Amino acid sequence: MNWLDYVVLITTMAGIAAYGVWRTRGRRDLNTYLKGRRDTPWLVIGLSVMATQASAITFISTPGQGYESGLGFVQNYFGAPFALILIAAVFLPIYQRLNVYTAYEFLGKRFDPKTRLLGAGLFLLQRGIGAGITIYAPAIVLSTVMGWRLDLTIVCSGFLVIAYTVAGGSEAVSLTQKYQFAVILAGMVTALCVLLTKLPAGLTFTDALTLAGGFHKLKAVDFSVNVRERYTFWSGLLGGFFLALSYFGTDQSQVQRYISGSSVRESRLGLMFNAVCKIPMQFLILFLGALLFVFYQFEQPPLFFNQAAWKQAAAKTGGEHLRSLETGFAEAFAGKREHLQNWLDARHAGNPAVEAAARAAALAAHDRSEAIRAEAKKAMATVKSSDADYVFITFILRHLPHGIIGLLISVFFAATLSSKAGELNALGSTTIVDFYRHVIKRDGDDAHYVIASKCFTIFWGLVAIAFALFANMTENLIQASNIVGSIFYGVVLGLFLVAFFLKRVGGTAVFWASVTAQILVFVLYFNLSISYLWYNIIGCVACVLFSLVLQAILGASRPSPNPVT
Amino acid sequence: MKPSEPRDATRLPDEATGVPYLRSWRGIYFVVFGSFLLWVGLLALLTRMFS
DSSP, X not given: OOHHHHHHHHHHHHHHHHHHHHHTTTOOSXXXXXXXXXXXXXXXXXXXXXXXXXXXXXXXXXXXXXXXXXXXXXXXXXXXXXXXXXXXXXXXXXXXXHTOSXXXXXHHHHSOHHHHHHHHHHHHHHHHHHHHHHHHHHHHHHHHHHOOOHHHHHHHHHHHHHHHHHHHHHHHHHHHHHHXXXXXXXXXXXXXXXXXXXXXXXXXXXXXXXXXXXXXXXXOOOOOOOTTSSSOHHIIIIIHXXXXXHHXXXXXXXXXXXXXXXXXXXXXXXXXXXXHHHHHHHHHHHHHHHHHHHHHHHSOOOSSSOHHHHHHHHHSTTTHHHHHHHHHHHHHHHHHHHHHXXXXXXXXXXXXXXXXXXXXXXXXXXXXXXXXXXXHHHHTTTSSSOGGGXXXXXXXXXXXXXXHHHHHHHHHHHHHXXXXXXXXXXXXXXXXXXIIIIIIOSSOOHHHHHHHHHHHHHHHHHHHHHHHHHOOOOSOHHHXXXXXXXXXXXXXXXXXXXXXXXXXXXXXXXHHHHHHHHHHHHHHHTTOOSOTTHHHHHHHHHHHHHHHHHHHHHOSOOOOSSOOO | OXXXXXXXXXXXXXXXXXXXXXXXXXXXXXXXXXXXXXXXXXXHHHHHHHO
């Protein structure tokens, strides 16, 4: 990065945050602080929901996912449109009618205080961990590549988001997310356009697709029925449906974004905006990764994308092995490139037999270079974070012009800040509404609770920063956050489904059913090797079934004094 | 501070969509479902053609 890049980065980030604080100055009552002014139009809600979900992990890690494994990850989102329809039709009207601050307040009205605290507690635990990942993930990649100090990167981005979230509350979050998402969109479209111009002259778009497909990067939909396969149409539709239903329907970081709508109509349209845009957005980000793969078939990629760690290791004693791997990789790349050219020439000449033979030779050469890469990864096994997370940022720093680099780094920070702000706002709200006001101090006035909300928001921001400072990541980042979510979301969703649809189940039965189901999910996670998406279904179904069984044992429940559904 | 209370004791009426040509929410949900089918179809076609 040069001075131009830093100007773009600092101006964009600080400008948006300062604007958010300025626009929301003087907000004093708790209702406005937690829910905004209830005049948010559907497009801002839609962008806010999208920005809260799409953190920097999405934009740093997902292209790397596309580069390494192809488009299959898009199936993860197949269930989302159906989940969002169900939320718009059933969950949202109930939240709006009850005028709740948090989703867990609804559980208290439907069941009892202990169930409310359980739901809120599970959310705080899961989202508290998630908030740490959200801030750690981009920080480790950026600090490694830029040479910034990791602790300073974490602390600076953490404190910036704490500042404007605490100052302006929910309204500041929505306002800043609108502009941050505009930055994200501009940056990603720019990256895609520049990447297309960087492909070799003479390589048509169809050629690029043929190459990507030949190396299995375009297998977007897998209809096989295999529970061990991480991403299939069925795991994405079913498991993804439950994951999305729980995340968008019961996670306060999302609920808070859409209950701020001026009406049910505006909130619903905001959710439908996401239902329509979610799949194409994820596809485009993964497709960027697949195109990066094609680019790196003609431009030699680094053997190990985390070059800072690689150079450090190569300079140490024993580094000769790494340097010999680099030499072998360069030779394998040169050989593969020759076969690729033969493949394309045969394709243009319309010679299928020669094309098939050249393709087979290119694939064999690719396997040889991948074997060298695997050896390199094994040698670098002690490095935190997956090498795939450095693919996109390496491309940005080496191949994009200055100014555009600043814009793309702004994308990563904008995504970090936007999702972090939504999470902190939700963590603070849940703590104040479901714990502090409900259990500790019931008779405070608005001014007291606003100050307490700000204190709790700061507290959770500091917890996230502390977690990030001491975290140790081994899984690819985008998958790590989905795995953590899948472990908890199923049970929380089960809680809400019982609340909405099983009137005869009371608080005691659902409380103990949830605890048992959560323990079951933990046990299964550490003992089975199935796609993590299935734990959403397992947790949800277990919670519902256990609730029914326990209620049958306990006998008929007393009807709630205030029926809410 | 008052605990949150329902905005209205009775059920709120289902609101009009405000979207041209799609007056009911069911229609909007069908459009969403249709876009899902479109994208899955396109992705399946991409998979079939190039994998």
